[in-house]
Amino acid sequence: MGLALIRYVWNDPTAKRGKKGTIVAKVLIIDDSGFQRKWIAKAVEALGHDTVEAADGQQGLELVEREKPDCITVDLNMPNMDGLQFLANMEGRNQSAPVIVVTADIQADTKTQCEELGARAFVNKPFKPDELQNALTACLTKQLKRSE
Numbered sequence: 001m002g003l004a005l006i007r008y009v010w011n012d013p014t015a016k017r018g019k020k021g022t023i024v025a026k027v028l029i030i031d032d033s034g035f036q037r038k039w040i041a042k043a044v045e046a047l048g049h050d051t052v053e054a055a056d057g058q059q060g061l062e063l064v065e066r067e068k069p070d071c072i073t074v075d076l077n078m079p080n081m082d083g084l085q086f087l088a089n090m091e092g093r094n095q096s097a098p099v100i101v102v103t104a105d106i107q108a109d110t111k112t113q114c115e116e117l118g119a120r121a122f123v124n125k126p127f128k129p130d131e132l133q134n135a136l137t138a139c140l141t142k143q144l145k146r147s148e
Contacts, residue, residue: 025049025070025140030060030086031102032078036125040073040102043129044136057081061089069097071139073123073132076103076110084110087117098139102132 027044031037032055041051052067054060058081060074076083083101090099098120106114106122114122120142121135 025136026052026067027136028052028054028060028063028067028069028072028097030054030057030073030078030083031075032056033075036075036102040132043132044073046129047133047136049136057083057086057089060086064090064093064095064097070143071136072097072099073102073136074099076101076106076114084113084117087114087119091117096143098143100132100135100139102127 027049029037029040029044029051030053031040034055037053037055041053044051049070052063052069054063056078057074060072061081063069064072074083074086081089083103087099099118100121100123101111101114101119102123102125104125106124111122120139123132123135
Protein backbone atom coordinates (compact mmCIF):
# COMPACT_ATOMS: atom_id res chain seq x y z
CA MET A 1 0.00 0.00 0.00
CA GLY A 2 2.01 3.00 -1.25
CA LEU A 3 -0.47 5.21 0.49
CA ALA A 4 -0.74 7.93 3.09
CA LEU A 5 -1.58 5.37 5.77
CA ILE A 6 1.62 3.44 5.19
CA ARG A 7 3.75 6.53 4.65
CA TYR A 8 2.68 7.76 8.07
CA VAL A 9 3.05 4.44 9.79
CA TRP A 10 6.46 3.82 8.28
CA ASN A 11 7.86 7.24 9.15
CA ASP A 12 6.51 10.02 6.97
CA PRO A 13 6.16 12.96 9.37
CA THR A 14 4.33 14.92 6.66
CA ALA A 15 1.34 12.55 6.59
CA LYS A 16 -1.76 14.05 8.12
CA ARG A 17 -3.19 13.10 11.47
CA GLY A 18 -6.85 13.36 12.26
CA LYS A 19 -8.69 13.85 15.51
CA LYS A 20 -7.13 12.21 18.56
CA GLY A 21 -4.07 11.05 16.58
CA THR A 22 -5.91 8.85 14.11
CA ILE A 23 -4.44 8.49 10.66
CA VAL A 24 -6.17 10.41 7.89
CA ALA A 25 -6.82 8.41 4.73
CA LYS A 26 -7.34 9.78 1.24
CA VAL A 27 -10.50 8.32 -0.31
CA LEU A 28 -11.20 8.50 -4.04
CA ILE A 29 -14.93 8.69 -4.80
CA ILE A 30 -15.94 7.64 -8.33
CA ASP A 31 -19.57 8.25 -9.28
CA ASP A 32 -21.20 10.01 -12.21
CA SER A 33 -23.78 11.64 -9.92
CA GLY A 34 -22.51 14.83 -8.33
CA PHE A 35 -25.15 14.46 -5.62
CA GLN A 36 -23.95 10.94 -4.76
CA ARG A 37 -20.30 12.04 -4.73
CA LYS A 38 -21.16 14.80 -2.25
CA TRP A 39 -23.23 12.41 -0.09
CA ILE A 40 -20.39 9.87 -0.01
CA ALA A 41 -17.82 12.62 0.67
CA LYS A 42 -19.89 13.90 3.59
CA ALA A 43 -19.92 10.42 5.18
CA VAL A 44 -16.18 9.91 4.59
CA GLU A 45 -15.18 13.37 5.78
CA ALA A 46 -17.26 12.89 8.95
CA LEU A 47 -14.64 10.28 9.90
CA GLY A 48 -11.88 12.86 9.39
CA HIS A 49 -10.62 11.51 6.05
CA ASP A 50 -9.81 13.50 2.92
CA THR A 51 -11.68 12.96 -0.36
CA VAL A 52 -10.95 13.28 -4.06
CA GLU A 53 -13.76 12.96 -6.62
CA ALA A 54 -14.05 11.56 -10.14
CA ALA A 55 -17.11 11.55 -12.43
CA ASP A 56 -16.30 8.27 -14.22
CA GLY A 57 -13.88 5.35 -14.24
CA GLN A 58 -11.46 6.94 -16.68
CA GLN A 59 -11.09 10.05 -14.56
CA GLY A 60 -10.83 7.73 -11.55
CA LEU A 61 -7.86 5.88 -13.08
CA GLU A 62 -6.11 9.18 -13.72
CA LEU A 63 -6.67 10.21 -10.10
CA VAL A 64 -5.45 6.83 -8.82
CA GLU A 65 -2.10 7.51 -10.50
CA ARG A 66 -1.88 11.15 -9.43
CA GLU A 67 -3.43 11.08 -5.93
CA LYS A 68 -2.46 7.59 -4.67
CA PRO A 69 -5.64 7.08 -2.62
CA ASP A 70 -5.80 4.83 0.42
CA CYS A 71 -9.28 3.58 -0.46
CA ILE A 72 -11.63 3.90 -3.44
CA THR A 73 -15.41 3.91 -3.70
CA VAL A 74 -16.86 3.22 -7.13
CA ASP A 75 -20.33 3.13 -8.65
CA LEU A 76 -20.99 0.46 -11.27
CA ASN A 77 -23.28 2.29 -13.70
CA MET A 78 -21.43 5.25 -15.23
CA PRO A 79 -20.78 6.59 -18.72
CA ASN A 80 -17.38 6.42 -20.47
CA MET A 81 -15.91 3.76 -18.16
CA ASP A 82 -18.19 1.93 -15.75
CA GLY A 83 -17.25 0.42 -12.41
CA LEU A 84 -16.53 -3.07 -13.77
CA GLN A 85 -14.22 -1.63 -16.43
CA PHE A 86 -12.54 0.46 -13.74
CA LEU A 87 -11.96 -2.64 -11.59
CA ALA A 88 -10.60 -4.55 -14.60
CA ASN A 89 -8.19 -1.72 -15.37
CA MET A 90 -7.05 -1.58 -11.74
CA GLU A 91 -6.00 -5.24 -11.87
CA GLY A 92 -2.93 -4.58 -14.00
CA ARG A 93 -1.68 -1.69 -11.89
CA ASN A 94 0.52 -1.85 -8.83
CA GLN A 95 -2.24 -0.41 -6.66
CA SER A 96 -3.42 -2.01 -3.46
CA ALA A 97 -6.04 0.49 -2.30
CA PRO A 98 -9.17 -1.43 -1.31
CA VAL A 99 -12.21 -0.76 -3.49
CA ILE A 100 -15.73 -0.44 -2.09
CA VAL A 101 -18.51 -0.81 -4.64
CA VAL A 102 -21.33 1.63 -3.86
CA THR A 103 -24.26 0.94 -6.17
CA ALA A 104 -28.06 0.89 -6.33
CA ASP A 105 -28.49 -2.61 -7.68
CA ILE A 106 -26.02 -5.44 -7.59
CA GLN A 107 -27.00 -8.90 -8.67
CA ALA A 108 -25.20 -12.02 -7.50
CA ASP A 109 -23.27 -12.57 -10.74
CA THR A 110 -22.17 -8.93 -10.88
CA LYS A 111 -21.08 -9.06 -7.25
CA THR A 112 -19.03 -12.18 -7.98
CA GLN A 113 -17.44 -10.45 -10.95
CA CYS A 114 -16.56 -7.44 -8.79
CA GLU A 115 -15.01 -9.69 -6.14
CA GLU A 116 -12.96 -11.50 -8.78
CA LEU A 117 -11.70 -8.10 -9.96
CA GLY A 118 -10.66 -7.14 -6.42
CA ALA A 119 -13.61 -5.34 -4.81
CA ARG A 120 -13.37 -5.71 -1.03
CA ALA A 121 -16.77 -4.44 0.13
CA PHE A 122 -20.24 -3.51 -1.12
CA VAL A 123 -22.64 -0.81 0.01
CA ASN A 124 -26.12 -0.56 -1.48
CA LYS A 125 -27.63 2.81 -2.44
CA PRO A 126 -29.39 4.46 -0.88
CA PHE A 127 -27.20 3.96 2.17
CA LYS A 128 -27.06 5.29 5.68
CA PRO A 129 -23.79 7.10 6.42
CA ASP A 130 -22.79 4.53 9.07
CA GLU A 131 -23.07 1.68 6.51
CA LEU A 132 -20.45 3.31 4.30
CA GLN A 133 -18.37 4.42 7.28
CA ASN A 134 -18.29 0.87 8.68
CA ALA A 135 -17.23 -0.58 5.30
CA LEU A 136 -14.55 2.09 4.90
CA THR A 137 -13.17 1.63 8.40
CA ALA A 138 -13.09 -2.16 7.98
CA CYS A 139 -11.26 -1.90 4.64
CA LEU A 140 -8.70 0.59 5.92
CA THR A 141 -8.09 -1.38 9.11
CA LYS A 142 -7.59 -4.61 7.18
CA GLN A 143 -5.28 -2.86 4.71
CA LEU A 144 -3.21 -1.38 7.50
CA LYS A 145 -2.86 -4.78 9.19
CA ARG A 146 -1.73 -6.36 5.91
CA SER A 147 1.04 -3.82 5.58
CA GLU A 148 2.46 -4.31 9.07
